[in-house]
Amino acid sequence: MASISTLFFQLITLAFAFNIVANGQSLKVGYYQETCPDLEPLVKEIVDQVISISPTLAPPLLRMHFHDCFVRGCDGSVLLESPAKKSEKDADPNLSLRGFEIIDQAKAAAEKVCPGVVSCADILALVARDVTVAVKGPFWEVETGRRDGRASIKSEALHKLLAPFSNISTLKKGFKKRGLSVKDLVVLSGGHTIGISHCSSFHYRLYNFTGRLDTDPSLDSKYVKKLKMKCKPRDQNSIVEMDPGSFETFDESYFRLVAKRRGLFKSDAALLDDIETKAYL
Structure with a gap:
């Protein structure tokens, strides 16, 4: 069984895991060494300034990269906009x-x-x-050389992104389809160490888990009490x-x-439902 510390610091595999789904592009550390040598310090300076003022932007920016990579590979398609509201961003x-x-600010500076x-x-x-490092997370070398995609389809994001209520079978299949391992699944789930959620994403676990006005039995009972204090029966919007x-x-x-059955989402709790994923906790 891997220790939590060992697993945590393997979060640097986030970089390499996402390289696997970079649409077969040839990536390397220092890709812009000759053509744009000041790129990384420039981006880091912007990120550090932003996070020093608004640390709550770190989770959605990290999540944005994950959501981009999980649909069409790491091609920036999550950034594209559609006048008809049919791009990934609109899902x-x-x-x-x-x-x-x-x-946009970092791109303009570049x-x-x-x-x-x-x-x-x-x-x-x-x-x-850089946002991960800014909130005291690990540093990793980012392999660069990605090309920007030209297509961004709302329905693809809707069907390919894994929902917070996904079970372990769905999670494992979703990661496998993208060339990611069970270990990647557990490690990347660690990104939930930062950020917030609206009650709507887990409300059913508190009040109507099986459609019988019941509570998810996999949740720690003391944790349930705390969550119910923050999310009342009809509250979908509290944070x-x-x-x-x-x-x-x-x-x-x-x-x-x-490990203490206090994962907020069903997809977090699902890591305890499988012998492979549980072995890493």
Whole structure:
């Protein structure tokens, strides 16, 4: 069984896991060394300034990269807009994403020093790394060289992104389809150590788990009481910390919470339902 600390610091595999789904592009560390040598310090400076003022932007920016990669590979298609509201950005799972203006700001800064060189997809990958570091998470080398996609389809995001109520079978199949391992599934779930959720994403676990006005038995009873204090029976909009007490710090406490049956989403609790995923907790 892997220790929580060992697993946590393997979150650097986030970079390499996402490289697997980068549409077969040839990526490498230092891709812009000759064409845009100041790119990474430039992006980091912007991110550090933003997070110092608005640390709550770190989770949605990290999540934005994940949502981008999970649909068409890491091609920046989540950034594209459609006048008819039919792009990935318009799909229900992406409506809660925030921080698009930060990506725009970093891209604009890159265009000033290296016009026409850096892809939005690479900006998104660098920002995901830098916001993680900014909230005390691990550093990893980002392989760059992604090309921006030209297609962004709402229905693809709707059907390919895994819902917070997914069971372990759905999660494992979804990751496998994208060339990601069971270990990647557990490790990447650790991103829930930062951020918040609306009651609507887990409300049914508290009040109507099987359609009989019951509570999800896999939830720790003391945790249920705390959640019910924050999310009343008809409350879908209140906000709850995904990692209570340290939701603005990228640490390893998420894994401890899941092991104690205090994972906020069904997809978190599902990690205990499988011998392979449970072995990492």
